[in-house]
Amino acid sequence: MVCFTISKQDLIFTVVPYVQTKLMAKKLLIWLIWSLLCLSKSWAQQVNLVRNGSFEDTIFCPPNANIMAAQYWTAGVPGGVSSTDYFHSCAGTVPVFLNNWVQSAADGQAYIAAGNGVGNYDTLAPSLREFASGQLSRCLKANKKYRFSFYVSPPAHQQSARLGYDCFEVVFHPDTFALDGQNDGVSRRYFELSSQAMAMPVQGPILQRGVWHRLEMEFTAHGNACFFTVGCFKRLQAENMDTLVGPGAVGFVFTSVYYLYDRFELVALEDESEPAEPVLPNVFTPNGDGLNDFWEIKNLPPATRVRIHNRWGQQVYASEQYDNRWDAAGLSGGTYLVEVLFNDWPARRLAVFVVK
Secondary structure: OOOOOOOOOOOOOOOOOOOOOHHHHHHHHHHHHHHHHHHHHHHHOOOOOEOOOOOOOEOOOOOOOOHHHEOOOEOOOHHHOOOOEEEEHHHOOOOEEOOOEEOOOOOOOEEEEEEEEOOOOOOOOOOOEOOEEEEEOOOOOOOOEEEEEEEEEOOOOOOOEEEEEOOOEEEEEOOOOOOOOHHHOHHHHHHHHOOOOEEOOOOOOOOEOOOOEEEEEEEEOOOOOOEEEEEOOOOOOHHHEEEOEOOOOOOOOEEEEEEEEEEEEEEEOOOOOOOOOOEOOOEEOOOOOOOOOOOOOEOOOOOOEEEEEOOOOOEEEEEOOOOOOOOOOOOOOEEEEEEEEOOOOOOEEEEEEEOO
8 A cells, every 4th residue: 555645634534334344344444544654654744843842831830931931941051040031921921021022922822032142242251142942852863854943023112122133043962951051051152052053044133123033944964963052152243233123122221132032843854865764564454455465665775674473483484685575475364573674774673463
């Protein structure tokens, strides 16, 4: 059986009024299970890998605007240190935050915020910067392509910051924190990560208050990263900055920037230049009807080795160059343990149900 592509919206469940034979019922059940497995694989390719990317899930309602209350998120510094803000409607801080601003979330009822002191353009003494670190549901695979995106906005009517910049960067890393906690960790040692940071493409400083701006980039992963940190890691210059526009602070206020962040997404992309991952079915029906009579690995790589054992551990089949032609000839129906060895993919072991 061949997997097909279908959207969730197009999925239609057909009601069968009656089934004439037990065999027909069994085939129908197998077809439904196999189709759903194929569908789940297709949908999983587009799943957002960022846990709690819109900040809806809380550890506790954040009365003091602390990112540590957001499930799966930190400020990027070990030991619970945090100055990165977190706003949620459960605390009454979205869409109205005291007398500071009025802004709805880009998605849902929550967002985070980070501010950076600019100082003397951070030429020698790094000023304090705020970061946000998130967790992935699956680690990145080396040499695989991904699309990363999020939304940013300088809040409308914000009273303490009047500058905007073009510095929106991300570092993917294998451990929970990109740096240890020494000397305030990444919040003051961000220059140590500047060579690893990837810049989100922007046309210039984001200056319009009260408007969500979507930033997006595609990249190829270099290693096994399970976490990421977002912020500004580079040294800022005058050309990176400008004055915000729209309702908000004017005149002499803090020389700093302050942005809201929301709706983080990371999606794996299909790359036609890379071999597709093998798909191993866990059931087939070798009954001679010409349908699903062989145990077929979709996207079968060359030189695939297969070992098959019965429930008592006896080997009943082996191949050093599997060709998708095992039909369980001479064997009874039931469950068999299949071991598959690839050259370029991890070995797989699974139970396969033979229906005769």
